[in-house]
Amino acid sequence: MSDYRISHIAALEAEAIFIFREVAATCQRPVLLFSGGKDSIVMLHLAQKAFAPAPIPFPVMHVDTGQNFAEVIDYRDRRVAEAGVQLIVASVQDAIDRGMVVEPPDGTRNRIQTPVLLEAAEKYQFDALFGGARRDEEKARAKERVFSFRDDFGQWDPKNQRPELWNLYNGRVHPGEQIRVFPLSNWTELDVWRYIGSEDIPLPEVYFSAERQVVDRGGMLYAVNEFIKPREGEEVFYEKIRYRTVGDANLTAGVRSEATTIDEIIAEVEVTRITERGATRGDDKTSEAAMEDRKREGYF
Amino acid sequence: MTDTLTSREDTHELLRFATAGSVDDGKSTLIGRLLFDSKALFDDQWDAVEAVSAGRGDEYTDLALLTDGLRSEREQGITIDVAYRYFSTPERKFIIADTPGHIQYTRNMVTGASTADLALILVDARKGLVEQSRRHAFLCSLLRVPHIVLCVNKMDLVDYDEAVFKKIENEFAAFATKLEVPDLTVIPVSALKGDNVVNRSENMPWFQGPSLLHHLEKVHIASDRNLVDVRFPVQHVIRPHSNDNHDFRGYAGQIASGVMKPGDEVMVLPSGFTSRIASIETADGPLDEAFPPLSVTVRLEDELDVSRGDMLCRPGNQARVSQDIEAMVCWMDEARPLKLRGKYAVKHTTSDVRAIVKDVQYQLDINTLHRDESATELKLNEIGRVTLRTTKPLLCDDYRRNRATGGFIIIDEADNRTVGAGIIV
Secondary structure (H helix, E strand, O other), rough: OOOOOHHHHHHHHHHHHHHHHHHHHHOEEEEEEEEOOOHHHHHHHHHHHHHOOOOOOOEEEEEEEEOOOOHHHHHHHHHHHHHOOOOOEEEEHHHHOOOOOOOOOOOOOOOOHHHHHHHHHHOOOOEEEEEOHHHHHHOOOHHHHOEEEEOOOOOOOOOOOOOEEEEOOOOOOOOOOEEOOOOOOOOOHHHHHHHHHHOOOOOHHHHHOEEEEEEEEOOOOEEEOOOHHHHHHOOOOOEEEEOOOOOOOOOOOOOOOOOOOHHHHHHHHHHHOOOHHHHHHHOOOOOOOHHHHHHOOOOO | OOOOOHHHOOOOOOEEEEOOOOOOOOOHHHHHHHHHHHOOOHHHHHOOOOOOHHHHOOOOHHHHHOOOOOOOHHHHHOOOOEEEEEEEOOOOEEEEEEEEOOOHHHHHHHHHHHHEEEEEEEEEEOOOOOOOHHHHHHHHHHOOEEEEEEEEEHHHHOOHHHHHHHHHHHHHHHHHOOOOOOOOEEEEEOOOEEEEOOEOOOOOOOOOOHHHHHHHHHOOOOOOOOOOOOEEEOOEEEOOOOOOOOOOOOOEEEOOOOEOOOOOOEEEEEEOOOOEEEEEEEEEOOOOOOOOOEEEEEEEOOOOOOOOEEEEEEEEEEOOOEEEEEEEEOOOOOOEEEEEOEEEEEEOEEEEEEEEEEEEEEEEEOOOOOOEEEOOOEEOOEEEEEEEEEEEEEEEOOOOOOHHEEEEEEOOOOOEEEEEEEEEE
């Protein structure tokens, strides 16, 4: 440290901590979106570091589609208890039952998460919502600000974003409007894995490779579970897979892997040739501008 | 599990750079080429671009498609806003702020340059320096980007002619002497063919300098930071209110400049009270010293009244405490111009104040550097020198000396939009 240089991971951590503190100091009612996925796990870890030795001064919220990997939900509850933060669950199933949203015919609930999220934000009057999105994930994300303004309808307007200069973030909103805040904006998938490794952050087991019963759908390997049942004529076979991202259990595919430790995962990610969304998310493939459209509607 | 310290030290330094170019200079192609040749591109990204390019009937795969993110941009073939790209090599991790070169260039360029260690300016070898190249260079100099690289692109279209390159290089160097450009490097490239982007070109044996990527990997940036003037804007006060940490009171923030150590005497601005640093805390334990850009929590030996917006510095080296601010302002709002006597919110370090425009001294024509002293307002993308009077003092330095304490943003109080950027002079 004598030459006053730090690694890029340490610089990214310092930037994220600055962002967490800035929101806590300037916004009225922030909330951290927490799903038990690796990016949100890193977010919770960073939030703890930002306010130590004090507890995290805001609650966490899970927009729960009801289509989760069971152990990810176990992990979520365990981790939230450890951190001593309040967990708010906004249930998509509940919203379907109330008739607030209609379940799409194909059973995917990704898109109907958005109204549920917006409803919860309104109910609890959240003015700042932390998300774990990174700009390297997708082309529309590459143009999003760290503090991303959303209007009364939760909508993102890419042509009307606030210029973001130096580290001077503008989190001012009127009642009903929100700021989405992305402390991991400048991180890449590899940075997240390296950070998880260097900080020794525990993860749900689905991130590590294991022999799992799978079906092959259009070249993607889906593990057979409560939500993915083999279709007629579909072959079920065993394959060693792990998950690079953990979305809904009915949408997220695994990747073939031998990696059973973080270091082995990092080694695999370093040489991988496919983006994590390209490899594992059925939901982004629909149209080239799929993400852009969903963000305009208020999606994270 | 990996040892925390070693794996952190293993990873490399971060370099942020901004790119600027006119329409058709090949900037998107150059970035695409950097990503492609440094193997930062994933197969599915490449496949998507290839498919679109083939569908349009392009003769070759258009690398520019990699960076044109939004549908409206692809339809119009332009870049709307600052986009951020990431790649790394064994030497460094890079963050590119890719700024479009057309109409909104000033706003976007200023935004991208505000955090950049280096700016990359592109010119077309066939056209040489154009008005926009000069504007870009001026903005980089105004924003104090420490390193500038001029890429003379499309060398393949001038038969890799050294004379063409030399003429542009000399012309730019002459212009740069009128600006404050601490470090200038000029490289002849062909983004399309890949000459001197990642690999040294065999087509230009007369050029002895490094390839662009080599320069980006090696350029010395550690000395660009200000390690002399201790400036610690207090961001948040941490008081746990728990039995274990009953007496803990710490001042959280990111070190703007200087090096802080436990035992150092510090002065709190604006109150002027002094104390010593009791400890510098992080979640990983206390530090022996702290420097930018670390985020830490500072505890003082004495109980003082310190809150967000205050600043710690050294008694013998203090920030300026002033309500009268002289600044170069870049206006970024389409709807309303900056007006004489106009009232705005200002955010500077961790401090939020209100301000009134006391004087518009001149508007600067950034093509000719001519000063229009009759100006009374600044419109979108205009730059001028103004005098502000703030409701509370700013704890600031000249931007020239300290980028972190010399810059501020101007916010419209009615709709909360960021409408301007200011540089204290």
